[in-house]
Every structure is written in structure tokens, then in C-alpha cells.
Amino acid sequence: MVDRIDGHTILIGLMAYPIRHSMSPTMHNTSFVKLGLNYAYLAFEVGNKELPDAIQSIRSLGMRGSNISMPNKQKVIPLLDKLDPVAKMVGAVNTIVNDDGVLTGYTTDGTGFMKSLADENLDIRGEKMTISGAGGAGTAIEIQAANDGVKEMSIFNIKDATWANAERNVKIINEQTDCKAQLFDLADQDAFKREIADSAIYCDSTGVGMKPLEDKTLVSDPSFFHKDMIVYDTVYAPRTTKLMTVAEEAGVNHVFNGLGMMLEQGAEAFKLWTGEDMPVDYIRNILFSDDASKVK
Template sequence: MHNNAFAKLGLNFAYLAFEITNDTLPAAVQSIRTLDMRGSNISMPNKQKILPLLDKLDPVAKMVGAVNTVVNDNGVLTGYTTDGTGFMKALADENLDIRGEKMTIAGAGGAGTAIEIQAAYDGVKEMSIFNIHDQTWENAERNVKIINEQTDCKAQLFDLADQDAFKREIADSAIYCDSTGVGMKPLEGKSLVNDPSFFHKDMIVFDTVYAPRTTKLMEVAQEAGVEHVFNGLGMMLEQGAEAFKLWTGKEMPVDYIRDLLFDQDDQK
């Protein structure tokens, strides 16, 4: 994606992938300075571990508590998170605006946290977060606290085991987003929502999973006649475009990249 965009715009950049563990992360971050790299993307399991190794954090990255993009300005490393921005831009690409609306979202891991904080920061009025009692429950509690204290959005946390509340909150929402890994391998063919009656046709259903292109959640939503049903491909593309702009100061040719790399018939 990035290399094709660099070539299209005639930019003298190259995007390379390296396998970095928690143990090798400090040396890898120092190499950004040493080799005068313009920046880097950060994937799991390093999105939180990198925080103390950076010089600055973007305000949203600080709220999220995770970084997926680093920009190097003459040795000063600033961390950003573009996942939430990618989510909001993917909706905007479809001429959909959830500002002032209610959102229900499942999951409070890395992607979920970024989406929740960014959506609240951008103007979502109300948010119901559903999570299981695993290692991310405390993070979900933290997200609710941050949203309620630092944005104008009103957030609530629910146990995903409470299916009555899950159905009620989705029915009252303009958008339902699944930010968990349910639906992708090894949970392919599974969905947190299996009953089409959870959905109403005028809402948006957004699955952050993009492999497979059509998830079980999307099938359930389509069975319910939901008008706007999306996988995570647009979010993945737009979060990359946001990082591209941070590094280069230029807009990624998103339509060109979409046509070049992805089958148009599989966008939704």
C-alpha cells in the first residue's frame, strides 16, 4: 500500500517490514533515530510497550494509551494512533456521519480503544461499550472514565454476557461496531450477534475484521436488511492513509490504492 502510493506520487521513500519483539523494541526505536528514518508503524504486541521510548505523544494517542505510528522530526519521536481516525474516515468515505449519534461497540482492546476514544473525541454523543471479563476489562473501565471526563460523550460499560442489555443498546444505536477478533481465524464463521432481530435496517453495522471479506456478523446484518454493512477494509486503508500523511505531508491517493490492491466488489 505505502510503496505503491510513494511510487504514484514520485516520493523517495521505501516502506519495509521488520519483526520486532518486546525485547528488541528499545534498540529498534533507537534505530529510527540512528538511521534517520522518517517514521514507522507499530503493530501488536508493541503498541503499548513503545510509549515510554518516545519523546512525545499526540493527545489522542495519550488518551488511547497506544501508538501505531511514529514520526521522526530530527531525532524527536512523536507517537500517534491512526486506527480511530481510519474508522471515522472509512465512514466518511461512505457519506456517513455518526457525530451526535449513539454508538454501541464490542471490545476494548487496541483497535476498540482507538475507535472508542476517537469517536468520542470527534463528537459521538453516547456510547455503550460491551466487553467480556478478561484482561481487557480494566482497559474498558479506563476508556469509559476517560471518555466521560475528557469528552462530551456519555459512555457506559456493560458485560457482554448480558444479552438483554446487548440487544437493547444495539436497537437504540445508529451504529454497532465489533472491534473484537470474532469472525477472523481461528474464530472464522462466528459472531457475537447471531439473531437478526438485534438490528434495524436504518443503522450501520461495522466489523473491523477484513479477512474474510464477508464475516458472519455481516451476514446476520444483511439478513436483517441493514442498509449499511461494512468490513474493516476501509478502516485499514484509511488508517494507513493517515500515517502516510503524517510522514509525507501529502494525501495518499486512496482511490488509486483501493483500485490497485483491493477488489471493488469486496468493499462491503
Template sequence: MTERIDGHTLLIGLMAYPIRHSMSPTMHNNAFAKLGLNYAYLAFEIDNKKLPSAIESIRTLDMRGSNVSMPNKQKVLPLLDKLDPAAEMCGAVNTIVNDDGILTGYTTDGIGFMKSLDDEGINIRGHKMTLAGAGGAGTAIAVQAALDGVSEMSIFNLHDAEWENAKHNVDLINERTSCHATLHELEDRDDFKKEIQDSYIYTDATGVGMKPLEDKTLVDDPSWLRKDLIVFDTVYAPRTTKLMKVAQEAGVEHVFNGLGMMLEQGAAAFKLWTGEDMPVDYIRHILFDEDAAAQK
């Protein structure tokens, strides 16, 4: 790292809270080094309160851009100059690109979700998905999955601040894609169980399972899960979430955390910042080897 950083190094950030667990700095800095690119990627713990001044610092410091994650993916929209069409449709941003002080927001989460499943040889197109969560990641996943050909989607959310966004997501999907989406109350446990059992894939795009809720899961009964169901938890710290443990107890064959999604959404952001393709196989080797070592 010290050999790469000089007076010409451009900074790229990650703004979220909490964020010290993130693998994104490891991913991007290793990719920069591999390709000989003069960038540095740092994580900053930024919540909604600090977000406006943090976004302005991208311009002030002439940063190349930044990732944003929970809880900032939707709050950041009015702070930007332009939105990519996909980000506008999702109403959420996870990647910002700074072009001479003009900040453009993009979303790569949905791309990362679908590509990570493709990497595992799993095709959910033409099938039904039950999705929990309608925040930034949940919205991006829902929209991209619908655009890519998922035929039916049951979206569950609490009656909280994201409920109206969930309604908007359903309307948008039904109006602009061939996917049939329905909205359900997460408080209705019987309905939640029924829809999961009727699905090809269950995806949890909430923050349940990560700190400080690492001992929690929306699905705590293994009998809800079939062995041939695909279970995908977008959380990747801890590597094995409570949901994943329940799925493993149920004998589910295909259980994933969000590490692959994180890798592929990062590759898409990397391309936006640098114009270069991330050396994905090289980075996957680093991330997954470190992940395996951490579990020993």
C-alpha cells in the same frame, strides 16, 4: 519497485502479529511510487516479546518510522520518546515517526474510522454507538467518535486485561467530551443485545473474526440486528467476516469491513511520514479492485 529502491531509500515498517494478511504494504508502496517518493514499506511479524528490540531498530536503522498494530498498540507507549496529544488521550499508538532518533507516537485509527464512514455518506454524529472492544483500535475509535460528536456510547468488554482500560476510556470520554459513555460486561448477552438494538451503529473493534477466529462472531443471531442499523467490523481479512455474514442474513443495509478505515488511517500516517497527501482515490481504486478480484 526495483527502479525506486537505491542507496537513499528510507524504510518504513509495520510491526504486528499476525500481519502477513496486511494490505498496508500495497497501499503505501503504491502511493510512494505514484508520487515519486523514495520510501519502501515492509511488514514485520512482531509480537510483544520482540517489540522492544524492534522499536530500537527504528533508531538503529534510521527508519523514517513504522505502523504498529495488534497486539502492540498499547505496549509500545513506554518505548517511545513523545506522544501526540490524541495518542496520549487514547493510551494507544498506531504510527511512529522518527525525527533524528526521537520517536513520536500518534494514533490515526479513530480518524480513519470516522473518515471511512464519511466517505460512504454516513454521519454518526449525534447518534448512539455500541462498541465492542477496548484495545488499541477500540480506544481510538471511542475517543475520536466522542470528540467528533457521537452523542452516546455503550462500550462492551470482557473482564480481561483490557477491562481497566475500558473503564478509563469511559471516564475520559465523560470528562473531556459531550458524549455520554457507559461500560458494560460483554458476558451479559441480554444487555449486549439490548444496547445494540437501541443503537444507530454497532462497531466490533475486537479481533474476533480474523485469524485464528475467522469463523467466530460476537453476534451470531440475525434477530439482534435491524435493517437500518449500521454494522461496522474493523477486521478486513477475511473481507467478509462472520459478523458481516450475520448482518447480511438479517438484511442490514449498511455493512462494512475495516478496509475503508485502514485506507483512511493509512492516509493520515502517510502525511505524518512524508508531509504529502496520499493519492487516496488512486489507492482506493487499487485496493478495492484487488479486493473485488480476490472475491471472484
């Protein structure tokens, strides 16, 4: 790091809370070194309160941009100058690009999710999907999956501030895609079990399972799952979440954490910032290695 940082190094950030667990700095900085690019990527613990000042700092410091994660993916939108059409449709941003002080918001989460399944030779087009959560990541996944050909989608959400967003997602999917979407209250556990049992994939896009909720899961009963389905937790720290443990107890054949999604969404953002292709296979060997869980 000392050898490659100089007065011309361009800064890229990651703004979220909590975020010290993130492997994104390892992924991007290793990619910069591999390709000989003079960038540096740093994580900043930024919540909603600090967000306006943090976004202004992208302009003030001449940063190339930043990733945005929970709880800022929707709160950041009014602070930006422009939105990519997909980000506008999703209503959430996870990547900002700074072009001479003009900040444009993009979302790469949905593409990252779908590409991570393709990397495993799994195809959910024409299938039914059940997903919990309708925040920034969940919305991106839901919209992208519907656009990419998922036939039916059951969205479960708690009746909190994100319920209206879940209703919006269902409306957009039903009106603008060929997918049929329904919204359910997560408190209705009978419906939750029924919809998961009838699905090819269950995805948890919430923060349940991540610190400080690492001992929690929305599905604690293995009987919710069947062995031929996919269970996908967008959380990747801890490497094996409580949800994954329950799915493995049920004998589910395809159980994933969010590392693949994190890698592929990062590759999309990397291209937006640098114009270069991330060395994905090289990074995958690092992130998915036995020692990767020790890397922060």
C-alpha cells in the same frame, strides 16, 4: 520495485502479530510509486516479546517510522520518546515518526474510522453507538467518536486485562466530551442485544473474525440487528467476516469491513511520514477492486 530501490531509499515498517495478511504494504508502496517518493514499506511480524528490540531498530537503522498494530499498540508507549496529545488521551499508538532518533507516537485509527463513514455519506454525530472492544483500535475509535459528536456510547468488553482500559475510556469520555458512555460486561448478552437494537451503529473493534478466529463472531444471532443501522467490523481479512454475514442475513443496509478505516488511517500516517497527501482515490480503486482480496 527493483527499479526504484537504491542506496537512498528510506524504510518504513509495520510491526504486529499476525500481520502477513496486511494490505498496508500494497497501499503505501503503491502510493510511493504514484508520487515518485523514495520510500519502501515492509511488514514485520513482531509481538510484545520482540517489540523493544524492534523499536530500537527504528533508531538504529534510520527508519522514518513504523505503523504499530495488535498486540503492540499500548505496549509500545513506554518505548517512545514523545506522544502526540491525542495518542496520550487514547493511550495507544498506531504510528511512529522518527525525527533524528526522537520517536513520537500518534494514533490515526479513530480519525480513519470516522473518515471512512464520511466517505460513505454516513454521519453518526448525535447518534448512539455500541462498540465491542477497548484495545488500541477500539479506544481510538471510542475517543474520536465521542469527540466528534456521538451522543451516547455503550462499550462492551470481556473482563480481561483490557477491562481497566475500558473503564478508563468511559471516564475520559464522560468527563472530557459531551458523549454519555456506559461500560457493560460482554458476557451479559441480554444487555448486548438491547444496546445494539437501540443503536445507529454497532462496531466490533476486536480481532474476532480475523485469523485464526475467522469462523467466529461476537454476534451470531441476526435478530440483534435492525435494517436501518450500520454494522462495522474493523477486520478486513477475510474481506467478508462472519459478523458481516450475520448482519447481511438480518438485512442491515450498511455493512462494512475495516478496509475504509485502514485506508483513511493509512492516509493520515502517510502525511505524517512524508508531508504529502496520499492519493486516496487512486488507492481506493485498487484496494476495493474485485481483485483486491487477492493482494497481500
